[in-house]
Amino acid sequence: MDLPVIGNAQAAGGCASGGCGSAPDALAHLPDHIRLKVQDHPCYSEEAHHYFARMHVAVAPACNIQCNYCNRKYDCANESRPGVVSELLSPDHAIRKVLAVAAAIPQMTVLGIAGPGDPLANPSRTFETFRQLSEKAPDIKLCLSTNGLRLPEFADEIAKHNIDHVTITINCLDPRVGAQIYPWIFWNKRRIRGEEGAAILIAQQQMGLEMLVARGVLVKVNSVMIPGVNDQHLKEVSRVVKAKGAFLHNVMPLIAEAEHGTYYGLMGQDSPTSAELQALQDECAGDMAMMRHCRQCRADAVGLLGEDRGAEFTLDKIADMDLDYGAAMAKRKEVREALVEQMAAKRGAPSTQPAMAELAPVGTRPVLMAVAAKNGLVGEHFGHAREFLVYEAAPEGVRFIGHRKVDLYCGGLDSCGEGDAEPESILDKTIAALSGCEAVLCSKVGFEPWGRLEAAGIAPNGEHALEPIEEAVTAVYREMLAAGKLAKPVAARKRA
Amino acid sequence: MALQIIAPCVNCWACVEVCPNQAIFEALPHFLVDEAKCTECLGDEAEPQCAAICPIEAAIVNELGEALNPYGSLTGIPMGKLIQLGIIRSAL
Structure with a gap:
């Protein structure tokens, strides 16, 4: 099969001119070395998400906590939400898929492991994938998204694998709130329920956040806004995680449909309205950069945010692809540089927006x-x-x-x-x-x-x-x- | 003496990662326990590790067919609701 390779930066670019890239940059307050790290990361930079693509590989099936917004029966091709995947990959298959996508979509800059369970509940699969990737595709940024329970244990390993972006989902600081979100965790070989379990999870998340920041790893915090449960509490979460060095906070709306079979879905828990979400994001924004372009991707999403080209890269399809990663990497470098230049030119251009x-x-x-x-x-x-x-x-x-x-x-x-x-x-x-x-x-x-x-x-x-x-x-x-x-x-x- | 994995299992791999005896293997339609290797963690752990991490109610049973995590014990969704939704039958 021929791999379509985009011929020039103009065609590869998301925003060809004007548009959202010139929006006030939520990351403007960041020091230069961090801005440099995130400028081509679609999940972190609102500007970059129009240009650069990401992919997730579903190598991490197991999970070690239960969240009330999650249902472990995660196989549905029609859904787009975190935790949902169609095809579980071995680390070897994941590498093959990443190389195929990287060749076909040269503006794909970021590879994340986000599930469908928790990456750190599957440490051998997760780190084997990262290890092979940093060897075979050193031009791809690596990130992972975790519930944080085992983060302190793996902070050094994460830093060692050159994973410079980690997302921790932190929904609360108060175990009483946590007990309403997490019915149990698996910890020290036991299932621990209620406030006791939530307290351990919260302590581990906070310690993990501090350890990653101390090791120079960029940390974004995701929070699920659950009206009546943690909505007011998230302002405090935002303040605390910022103080500890998280550089971006992403408050996402709860997804709770009865047909997903989750606790919240079946029990009729309300999701926030767009206005409620925006109001809370605005309140948290006083304290730190807020991410507003999150599309709550599947754990096997491929492409620009908001699109999913995963179906083009299933195992049987990539099996026949003929890969020359050396050539692809040269092309990727060209495309990436052109896109960064294009973004810079647009930023530097006199504003098209009248005062x-x-x-x-x-x-x-x-x-x-x-x-x-x-x-x-x-x-x-x-x-x-x-x-x-x-x-x-x-x-x-x-x-x-x-x-x-x-x-x-x-x-x-x-x-x-x-x-x-x-x-x-x-x-x-x-x-x-x-x-x-x-x-x-x-x-x-x-x-x-x-x-x-x-x-x-x-x-x-x-x-x-x-x-x-x-x-x-x-x-x-x-x-x-x-x-x-x-x-x-x-x-x-x-x-x- | 061995535990068994039965139909409700969703093949999420959590038990495979924590089984101290490598007694659980991938199979279709769901994972299975190798009876020769499973010790039910007796003498080694406070509770069988597979059952301590399994997120699915009624997926792991003992030799009497009793669920180690019965319906209503993990998700917090009350029995009445599960019956009402047809997820389980009241006979269970």
């Missing part, structure tokens, strides 16, 4: 807009969008807020069966997902959705097709201002 303070007086209320984006442009048809990026336009500028998925987490109700198929149409769900947004920018929108969107108070807008996102959002904000739509006071603003 809106001239047009929107200070105090003019901010507006949320949804964008059907493709490659950093208003490039997708309304009906084809699987997610919308949400931007806030305000007198101070345009900022990226997050994304709203519009496909179901489990796309195939037919095949997955158990869930009740709602009579609600996909359009109704899309409109509900866009709540709080006052406009939706897309390259095209059909007649029916146009009317339904208007009726829902979301102005459809197809006039900025193929424009860079921020320019388009800026233009629409100015139009709204000129039309007197921003006159009403902030208090009357429709809540997201």
Whole structure:
């Protein structure tokens, strides 16, 4: 099989011009040596995620704790969420897959091990994979994502394997909160339940965080926002992990659908609304850099964030691929340098964004807009969008807020069966997902959705097709201002 | 004397990693215990290691067929809910 190799940087680039890359950089406060490390890491840099791709290899099946948002029956091809994979890989197979993907997708810079269980509950598979990779593909950044229970034990090993990025999922600091999230852990050869187990997990996570920071490993903290359980508590988590040296905090919404069979799903635990998530992220942002572009990937995801090309690289498909990694590595270097240059050029270019303070007086209320984006442009048809990026336009500028998925987490109700198929149409769900947004920018929108969107108070807008996102959002904000739509006071603003 | 892995098992490998006797092996449709190697961890560990880490209720049984982790013991999902959802039958 011929491997498609992208011929030039222009084609490889996500955002060809303008757009989200010039958004205020959440990592701007970081020291240069850290910024250098993360500038081409799609999961850490909002800017980089438009250009660079990542992949996860599912080599770590076992887990040593139970989380109430997880169900260990993890094999479903239709779902996209953490912990879900289709094909478990041996370390040898994983290496083969990584080399195949690295050759086919030269902008893939990052290899992560994230499960489907916990990488450190499968230490031999995990470190064997890292060991072989650092030998055979030294140009790929290695990272792992862990619950932290065995982190202190492996901190030295992690530093030794040149794994310079680790994500720890920390949902709480208080064992009483922890007992509501973790029913048990496996520790010192025993199953330990309730607050006692949670207290051990929390202590291990905090010690692991400190040890990694002391060894110069970059640490991101993931937290799952569980309304009524840890939502208020996460502000304290954010403050503490920042003080200990975590460089990025990623607050993610709980995914809890009954058909996933998780404790929270079956017990009817609420997930946060987009507005609740954004409010908490904003509150935590006072303390540290927040990540807002997380797509909660599967443990075997391949490609740019928000896309999954895993199906192109199954074991039977990669078995026939003819690999020349030396050549691929040279190509990768070229592509990576071109992309970094492209990002730098865009950053250095005079801002395409007019100073809106001239047009929107200070105090003019901010507006949320949804964008059907493709490659950093208003490039997708309304009906084809699987997610919308949400931007806030305000007198101070345009900022990226997050994304709203519009496909179901489990796309195939037919095949997955158990869930009740709602009579609600996909359009109704899309409109509900866009709540709080006052406009939706897309390259095209059909007649029916146009009317339904208007009726829902979301102005459809197809006039900025193929424009860079921020320019388009800026233009629409100015139009709204000129039309007197921003006159009403902030208090009357429709809540997201 | 040996433990057994039965149908609810989801092949997650957790037990394989912790079995002190390497008594558990990969098989389809689910993993199995090698009766010749399994000691039920008697005399060595406070509890059978496979059952202490297994996340799936009713997947590991003793020679009497009794689940070491019965329904309702691991996930916190109450029995009533499991029955209501048809995940288990009330007869169990």
